Amino acid sequence: MRDSSGKTPIWKAIADALRSDLAEGRYSPGDKLPTEAALADRFGVNRHTVRHGIAALVDDGLVRTRRGAGAFVAATPTDYPIGNRVRFHENLIAAGRRPEKRILALDERAATQGEAKALQVPTGAPVCAYHGLSLADGQPIAIFESLFPLDRIAGITAALRDTSSVTEALRVAGIADYTRTSTRLTAVRATATQALHLQVTEGDPLLRSSGVNTGQFGQPVEYGRTWFVGDRVTLTLET
Amino acid sequence: MRDSSGKTPIWKAIADALRSDLAEGRYSPGDKLPTEAALADRFGVNRHTVRHGIAALVDDGLVRTRRGAGAFVAATPTDYPIGNRVRFHENLIAAGRRPEKRILALDERAATQGEAKALQVPTGAPVCAYHGLSLADGQPIAIFESLFPLDRIAGITAALRDTSSVTEALRVAGIADYTRTSTRLTAVRATATQALHLQVTEGDPLLRSSGVNTGQFGQPVEYGRTWFVGDRVTLTLET
DNA sequence: TGGTAAGATATGTATAGTTGTATAGTAAAT
DNA sequence: ATTTACTATACAACTATACATATCTTACCA
Structure with missing residues (x-):
């Protein structure tokens, strides 16, 4: 040399x-x-x-x-600039609730003003906050945060600790059926802490999805937000 | 570096x-x-x-x-700045086909490899490229680019020059009915030229939507891409 | 019921190691 | 003379680990 x-x-x-x-x-x-x-x-x-x-x-x-x-x-020694982006062919409805999750935080706290509004509960009402990381092939794909109103769903926290599946946990907690009312999408920059988890650089573009799931009688049962890494994920909307 | x-x-x-x-x-x-x-x-x-x-x-x-x-x-901060709010809402279905458009370029050229694949035509086939800017209240919201295969739709360029409405132009060109097969969404950085048009800073997060519209017999009639400014747009998906 | 001891939890402190950044300097090539 | 490639040194920022110390919880016993 x-x-x-x-x-x-x-x-x-x-x-x-x-x-x-x-x-x-x-x-x-x-x-x-x-x-x-x-x-x-x-x-x-x-x-x-x-x-x-x-x-x-x-x-x-x-x-x-x-x-x-x-x-x-790096998790992917071979760069897949275009080809493998589409591998995450997930339905938007299923955004953030696929296997390969890592729980970052799971606790109960009071809802903030914005959260309370989305869930249609009074500000400060107790909620279960489910914060985690989604991975595919060991590579971080998205971080998500789901909020559940504890007034409507009592044992959700314990259920989430066991299953780590939102659908399953809701079923255990008594919510058999729920539907997503609307989904909102926009692009944002990764904050420093988000960048750490997602293993990207601060400021990298993220695709933010937020939505509310409502139960049988139209009551919100979950307010979820997901931040996808733009470089690694393409959401596909089937019509 | x-x-x-x-x-x-x-x-x-x-x-x-x-x-x-x-x-x-x-x-x-x-x-x-x-x-x-x-x-x-x-x-x-x-x-x-x-x-x-x-x-x-x-x-x-x-x-x-x-x-x-x-x-x-011990106390709660009083002067903490809350993030800026979203000011505009667009329906995803209407992505790129709202009034208040400004045509940036409208010409006919050969399709690149990726474009040809999306339109299911051979590489280099002639296409009509419709490049423009969407505004709301005088503020740039998105830039878009629509590609039409000239082999299937002959007079689309002239029609677009008149109406500046994609739906209208397709109708004039003989495509009465078309449907969007799938929409793909991701987040990207604004390039220098995109930033210039959208009046944002280079590198700002954009929400990119791409999709294909197919005609009566499943033939692609348009390949469209839209880049929304993340700060100004939230796409809402109604279910 | 009440007190105490043990163990688990949680913060505080200390030390060493690793990457990131800044500045300055040297030798060779253009 | 300027640029380029590399060296040298110092410090800042973050990680890793271990251990000390204070608090809380629980169980046990009188």
Whole structure:
């Protein structure tokens, strides 16, 4: 790697070396790469030169870095710019209630003004807040937050803890049938905390879906919001 | 160059998130906040980063912590800015075919590979490209591009020049009835030229809707894409 | 009923390690 | 002379882990 005909920059040689390591399967998706200091020792260069090489991999989408933690092999070593976006052929009605979930928070609290309005309950009424992360093939697809009015659905919190399926939990809690009244869609920027969970960069475009599900007599039983990663998800509306 | 993290410090983002929770009334004075560990899970960060955020709230006098007990709300912020509200609503079915249009370009050219695939014509087949801008109250709402296969619809270009209404133009061109097969939605960044037309900043989140309209015998007669400004539009899906 | 001890929980503190950023400097190529 | 590639150093921000200390909960016993 030292003065090899002086043509290729050192950082590019390092990037290529790491790239071939990835191609050989030496590291699996999610694995942590050696630290910058270790790589600097191994290649006999300055840490910044290694950083330059890693930055190239990050730019290619092969690697994700996290301050204080390390550099990790990205979930999808092969970039699917267009083809695989459509893999999430989910019906909009099912938005956010598919398998492969990770519960981030599940608690009971008082409804804020906006939430109360959507659920048609008085402000401050007790609600169950279900906050989580949806993944596909280990890759974050969306984060969601569902709110259930505890006045109408009593045991929903415990039910959600068991099943982690909204449909199932509602059924256990006594809501056999429910329908989505309307869905609203818009595009927003990822906040810093959203970006952390979704493993994107702050400010990246997200597709926000919000809607209310109502029970048999038109009473709201769930107010749900979902933020999809624009790069990874295309919602398909069947007519 | 391109790093994987945003600009706002994570601890500050967490502090802001908690602050807005307080402002929205999720927690009342005297209430106990979630534990540091729970918040660390929720935000996907280390416990110390959460502590840093909470420390900021303690410093502001909003929160009081007691070792071994938890963090409790001391006061609620009064001057926390609430996010800007959505000002316009559009029906998804009417996406891109509302009055108040401004034609940006109307010409005939060869279809690209992706466009040809959507229209089910050979690559390079002649199409009519209808490019325009939708406004409401003088403010740009969306830009759209509709493509019509000239092999199937001959006089569409001239018809569009007269009416500027897609439905009307198709009727004039001999397509009396057409239906939208499916609509696909995702979020993208505004390109420089899109940003210019829409009077937003490059990189702002846009809601992209794409779909195909098919004629009486299932033949695609139009491939349309619309980019809505996320800040100004919420699509509402009626069920 | 009431008190106490044990264990689980939760915050506080300490230390070390890792990535991100900023600044300055050196050598070689253009 | 300016740019480019790399080195060198220092510090900031976040992570990881361990442990101390205060509080709450529960069970047990008198």
